[in-house]
Amino acid sequence: MADLVLGLAKSAVEGTLTAAKSAIEEEEKLKKGMQRDLMLISDEFEMMHSFLNVVVAAIEKVLKHNFGLSNYFKCKSLFQSILPSTTSKLG
Numbered sequence: 001m002a003d004l005v006l007g008l009a010k011s012a013v014e015g016t017l018t019a020a021k022s023a024i025e026e027e028e029k030l031k032k033g034m035q036r037d038l039m040l041i042s043d044e045f046e047m048m049h050s051f052l053n054v055v056v057a058a059i060e061k062v063l064k065h066n067f068g069l070s071n072y073f074k075c076k077s078l079f080q081s082i083l084p085s086t087t088s089k090l091g
Contacts, residue, residue: 059075060076063075063076
């Protein structure tokens with residue numbers, strides 16, 4: 001009888017360890033996938049930010065050239081209120 005109880009306990013522990021090991025392996029796979037996705041998303045945001053900086057610089061150039069400085073400063077204030085982090089580099 002004691003051997004039966006011991007065998008059942010041993011089987012239960014082995015099953016639990018197997019399940020825990022599988023869960024840990026799955027967690028590692030998910031973590032690696034998440035890190036990869038996070039890097040891709042971060043790269044995308046960096047590219048978008050660079051693009052927006054180019055757009056803002058182009059708008060700044062057109063405004064300075066075509067509308068004079070007083071209108072440029074009015075538009076600059078408008079852009080800074082809409083996109084403060086993107087237009088912070090405007091002179």
